[in-house]
Amino acid sequence: MASVRLLLTRRCCTALKTTTARTHVSYEVKDNVAVVRINDPTSKVNTLSRHMQAEMVEVMNEIWGNAAVKSAVLISRKPGCFIAGADINMIQACKTAEEVTSLSQEGQKIFDQVEKSPIPIVAAINGSCLGGGLEFAIACQYRIATKSKKTILGTPEVMLGLLPGAGGTQRLPKMVGLPAAFDMMLTGKNIRPDKAKKMGLVHQLVDPLGPGLKSPEERTIEYLEEVAVDFAKGLAGRKVTVEKKKGLVQKIQDFVMGLPPVRKQIYKTVHSKVMKQSKGLYPAPLKIIECIQTGIEKGNAAGYLTESQNFGKLAMTSESRALIGLYHGQVTCKKNHFGKPERDVKKLAVLGAGLMGAGIAQVTIDKGVATILKDTTEEGLARGHQQVYKGLNDKTKKKSLTTFERDGIMSLLSGQLDYRDFENADMVIEAVFEDLSIKHKVVKEVEAVIPPHCIFATNTSALPIKDIAAASKRPEKVIGMHYFSPVDKMQLLEIITTNKTSKDTTASAVAVGLKQGKVIIVVGDGPGFYTTRCLAPMLAEAVRALQEGVGPKKLDSLTTGFGFPVGAATLADEVGIDVAAHVAEDLGKAFGTRFGGGNVEVLKMMVQKGFKGRKSGKGCYVYGAKSKEKKVNSGAEDILKSFKLTAPPAVSADEDIQYRLVSRFVNEAVLCLQEGILPDPVQGDIGAVFGLGFPPCLGGPFRFVDSHGADKLVQKMKRFEEAYGNQFTPCQLLLDHAKDSSKRFHK
């Protein structure tokens, strides 16, 4: 409405198109300051969609054409979001690299105009200012951000396999310096307001306000606008200067960065660091380095050209598609598809204060839900309590939590040895030892004290839920909630429903998981469910490779070289050799020779010798010493020697070993889909990447099959099958996909 009114006062001389009501961008002129407000009415966040861009260009041209406007403020009307980035769908809709390049060039052009604006433009930032949003902001002459917890600045494009394609790679280095620019663009990390101010990314900070005559959110935006308008006036009247006085350190840094050999060294160091971390599997970071380098060494024109071209190229890579797929998948898995549960879980009880139990308690109280943490021994309870405290206290050290918030959160935790107050629990999650008879005992004990509506969830990693539910008087209230260790860091939660689990129970478990901040997949019941079932054959293959004489270090480098964040040998140590042995044996019994490969006795022997992995100080490796270099456990090597197998040369090349590991994982995943354990490929990919560290650049087992080609994978597996037998027999669904290349898991 404001814009319409304004047009009328301006004698309505502009062309017809401007008179159509704008929906995303509006502005009003206050005291010679044009306040431009953005708000995408169709979404919770603002994105730089085509529509948004078109309206923005229109508005900016009107402002620039209005002699009465001496300065402008750019602000979002959404409380938690400035601009969250470019519209991913817009990029995905492009068919060719050239199309994407021209998108990038359009963006560059708009922001170039903003940078060269004849009047100062102040970006007033509250909420997320990411990707294209940040690129917009840094093209403006001045930036003011609120100190709200929701305010974050960053260039997360790299996490989608892309780069800041609207001038970001060119402007950021000049604004924050080369090292900080590399850090931002290569890691994609979020920068909080205080840090942004220190870095020179924003000029001023504004405190978020509490309640007044309006809601805090509403008033904070208003206040931000008031302050921004004042600064805009100051800039227009030259009472405020943009240039910051440089300190000595800054001057020295600028001088040093001015030396070409120093810069060359930086490029080199950054390049080798990226190669080391990404194993060359991710093209985006390298392209980002190239863009920055070109811009600085060859000038603006070359820099912008390289940026737009590289942006186009990256958008067409399988890595970017995989990462974008994961992004969309994650969004899907952060929703409750089972409806609103009949009642909220207001009190949760966790049984077992071990690593998992304490972790679950921590992420629960962290979200304001009162939690009982019960153990059977005081030592166990004290350890668990300390784990929760440490987890929260570490956050205070990182300043994401104040000590008072920590104490308030801790007050929600009740550590106890008895079943006191369980009559008020809405959900119990048991995380006791993985033994069916113990679990049965627990079910009976707990059901004797909990109210009828209370849900019994079991955090098991392999025992079928229906077996545990067999001891229950109300199997419709029994569900599996499989968390991943460490619970406060791992994003995935695998929820397992039996055919008796009620829909409301599932809805409630998902609601709790979402509250805990988890990405959730809901799968059917069966030995090992989905995740453990995929991991077990891969670990069995890893053990076989070890038996065949591939050392733990070599095995690790082969797996990380394929894109797994953690090597297979290290992973086994992290999971725990005892757990691995347990799972291997259980699933071996359930699935037979398909889960064979390595000899379970290797693991059992290691457990016997006390090599239980990281937690016991020894596993495949020796832990404890502070030295960075991990040493291989010679005791474990001896065991492996005594179980030595001869490696069949036809399938023992490095790449063969990699594909042996991966193909068993992938085949089992596809089989889970075939058997209906998995509801869809999206959850399969999310579960594998977020729970098991399946290479993100491949996007998960299903996307991997799509991009690699089912036929090629089947060919490889057939070759392995010849050497090893049915562990490599492709499942029917995989064969179907191999036969018909038009069949794809992801459209």
Added chain:
Amino acid sequence: YYTTLTSLCDNSTFRWTIKHSFSKKTLAKPGVKNIVLVDGVRTPFLQSGTTYADLMPHDLARAALQGLLNRTGLPKDAVDYIVYGTVIQEVKTSNVAREAALGAGFSDKTPAHTVTMACISSNQAMTTAVGLIAAGQCDAVVAGGVEFMSDVPIRHSRKMRKTMLSLNKAKTLGARLSLLGSIRLAHLSPELPAVAEFSTAETMGHSADRLAAAFGVSRLEQDEFALRSHTLAKKAQDGGMLSDVISFKVPGRDIVSKDNGIRPATMEQLAKLKPAFIKPHGTVTAANSSFLTDGASAVLIMSEEKALAMGYKPKAYLRDFVYVSQDPKDQLLLGPTYATPKVLEKSGLTLNDIDVFEFHEAFAGQIMANLKAMESDWFAQTYMGRKTKVGAPPMEKFNTWGGSLSLGHPFAATGCRLVTTVAHRLQKEGGQYGLVAACAAGGQGHAMVIEAYPQ
């Protein structure tokens, strides 16, 4: 107490009281003791670092207590108990009540304890006294408060303290030397007390600035209110209204008998100041905030029977009071908004019944924010669980003799000043009921209803 009302109405110089009819004629309740303020005094409130600079807190407190004894002619052994407030504690005199009482010549048989509740510490001292009397445990209690900002405890760093404490325990020379050797430069940086919330680490001025912004209080409004406070204080000081102030011969210095922080300036002068907390766009400045002050106050509270038996003519009844608390981050200074409707309801009064308002002025922005909050139905409904707003006090009844902004604000001494001022204003201006309200660190607040004693 019918006479109270008629005597008021007879007084034709206060025309507005003629039309006035109170919801209640008195707040006396059957079966509840009437508790009275016999008198109240205070030392002059001085900007810290001026004439009181070389004293200790108990010296100031003693001056106030002695002043009260002189003013009332109270026999020293007639006092049953002493309660005193303080905020920033001098560690040597942590029970400053006792140290001051002994030096002031009270009987050493009179027990004394110290209370602390930030800026409402002496309110707490007074209501503690009221409680002791109401419970029938005492008949005459002295309450008060002291704050001494010219000297505050600055501590060694925690690291240094730890080293020094270990040094006490070190047995051998070698152990001592190694401890001494462990002292690093970082050990030597001291810890300064800050007027900041421990829970949020936000200074009060910063919070006040945010509060003013939240309620859209402009810089101009704040400066105008600050100027009003100074102008009214000056008028009251010149007009001899501030009769609670006693003269104090400061050892080694002159006799002090006037507050020294009252400085009516011009709006132009005030407008020149830069914001003190939120830079560069904040609105709270040194001139529209209360300043660091040294001062002490004391009041004599008795049961009405006792006061009358001892031949006193009490100044006022101390009636209902409340304490409130709310979010210490975003509503740190909104105590009066929460406390006022609550205490009025408790008394069965409405805002219109109150003739005299004395609110603690921590910051001009804080006062303006409270007034706006009290005027807002939305705020009352959304944050206070009330159906409607309580309404803001009319300015002609509000802090008409100045306030903390101009008179000064020795944290723990302000409460008694407010109550004594209400009693004096009721006497001077006529009127039945007065209301005291104050905010305090920790997101707490207080309000009390005071009823005029029949003249």
